[in-house]
Amino acid sequence: MNYKIAVIPGDGIGPEVIEETVKILDKIGVDFGHSFKYEYLLAGGCAIDEKGTPLPQETLEACKNSDSILLGAVGGPKWDIPNAKVRPEQALLGLRGGLNLYCNLRPALLYEPLKDASPLKESVIGDGIDILVVRELTGGIYFGERGKEEVNGVESAYDTEIYNVNEVKRIAKIGFETAMKRDKNLTSVDKANILESSRLWRRVVDEMSKDYPEVKVNHLYIDNAAMQLVKDPKQFDVIVTSNMFGDILSDEASMITGSIGMLPSASLGDGKLGIYEPIHGSAPDIAGKGIANPLATILSAAMMLRHSFGLEEEAMLIEKSVIEVLEEGYRTGDIMSLGMKLIGTKEIGRLVLNKIVK
Numbered sequence: 001m002n003y004k005i006a007v008i009p010g011d012g013i014g015p016e017v018i019e020e021t022v023k024i025l026d027k028i029g030v031d032f033g034h035s036f037k038y039e040y041l042l043a044g045g046c047a048i049d050e051k052g053t054p055l056p057q058e059t060l061e062a063c064k065n066s067d068s069i070l071l072g073a074v075g076g077p078k079w080d081i082p083n084a085k086v087r088p089e090q091a092l093l094g095l096r097g098g099l100n101l102y103c104n105l106r107p108a109l110l111y112e113p114l115k116d117a118s119p120l121k122e123s124v125i126g127d128g129i130d131i132l133v134v135r136e137l138t139g140g141i142y143f144g145e146r147g148k149e150e151v152n153g154v155e156s157a158y159d160t161e162i163y164n165v166n167e168v169k170r171i172a173k174i175g176f177e178t179a180m181k182r183d184k185n186l187t188s189v190d191k192a193n194i195l196e197s198s199r200l201w202r203r204v205v206d207e208m209s210k211d212y213p214e215v216k217v218n219h220l221y222i223d224n225a226a227m228q229l230v231k232d233p234k235q236f237d238v239i240v241t242s243n244m245f246g247d248i249l250s251d252e253a254s255m256i257t258g259s260i261g262m263l264p265s266a267s268l269g270d271g272k273l274g275i276y277e278p279i280h281g282s283a284p285d286i287a288g289k290g291i292a293n294p295l296a297t298i299l300s301a302a303m304m305l306r307h308s309f310g311l312e313e314e315a316m317l318i319e320k321s322v323i324e325v326l327e328e329g330y331r332t333g334d335i336m337s338l339g340m341k342l343i344g345t346k347e348i349g350r351l352v353l354n355k356i357v358k
């Protein structure tokens with residue numbers, strides 16, 4: 001099969017982690033007889049520098065015309081100017097909104113060989129953590145009306161959280177359906193004791209639960225969910241939540257699994273097209289040093305093979321290869337622990353590549 005992949009390396013460590021990932025995809029292509037054609041595109045800070053906008057129209061168009069999108073990371077201190085009209089992160093919102101990718105899947109998996117990297121005690125981790133956060137991505141406060149105004153002579157600013165029933169239904173459906181494929185345990189996170197939009201969210205989730213009688217549904221307020229995630233992470237299977245709560249909770253979930261450099265994500269809509277990217281940012285503090293962990297991006301490519309192309313065997317081979325390299329004791333700096341072998345971006349990429357054999 002032929003697949004057209006839009007590749008957006010972005011800024012900071014983005015290009016470094018993408019480079020290793022493309023090598024892995026190429027090897028998968030050779031071994032399994034697929035042809036991956038890459039179109040490299042500008043977005044983020046580098047696009048502001050070259051085109052004056054974080055998301056050039058040609059990038060959005062090329063993404064719409066591809067089978068899938070692989071993204072490194074965008075942003076950095078160079079473009080982090082208060083009151084700037086254009087910011088690199090606008091590229092992400094523009095892509096998600098422009099492609100109607102309303103669902104973000106973020107698996108938070110604690111790999112057995114990385115148990116030591118988790119800040120939680122072994123008694124809390126038990127035999128591992130495996131949580132899937134399903135985050136709404138194109139609604140809520142990140143997309144609601146916002147503005148600045150003077151109120152009684154005082155400078156003020158506001159943002160608006162708004163959800164309609166259809167937006168909640170479509171993300172809850174993904175929550176229920178992914179729970180059905182896993183442990184049938186769905187936690188819906190909101191702030192229904194305070195927010196009207198959360199009360200709507202909770203009501204819709206409850207109504208939909210009638211269609212999924214096998215799924216055990218639990219509602220948690222966001223503050224409690226944030227505490228439970230560190231107190232007893234093993235109680236969670238699938239978490240479904242709004243854009244902002246999902247943003248924060250999925251970062252927390254990533255920390256308890258040890259490293260932000262390990263976690264992939266997928267942003268999906270109704271069709272097969274998706275954006276696959278590591279959850280970490282552009283890590284400007286380590287960019288260009290050859291020490292970034294490319295595994296989150298490599299695992300994002302595995303999610304792409306699974307969710308956009310339906311290539312389960314290929315996806316599993318990548319995931320298995322990553323685990324084997326970790327089991328052999330190789331680590332980048334972010335996941336390093338006593339007695340392990342410290343290596344750089346290219347080295348760990350090559351080790352994973354060597355394991356990719358059909």
Ligand code: NAD
Pocket residue numbers: 013072073074075076077080089092260261277278279280281282283284285286291292293294296332334
């Ligand atoms: P970050 O994720 O870039 O970095 C946080 C810390 O984790 C840093 O110490 C960094 O060195 C480390 N780290 C991150 N990824 C790593 C990897 N693969 N290997 C090893 N260490 C890694 O978050 P930040 O510092 O808050 O943000 C930096 C820039 O990235 C900002 O401009 C921010 O807006 C942007 N950002 C972009 C995205 C995205 O493109 N999706 C997401 C988050 C942040």
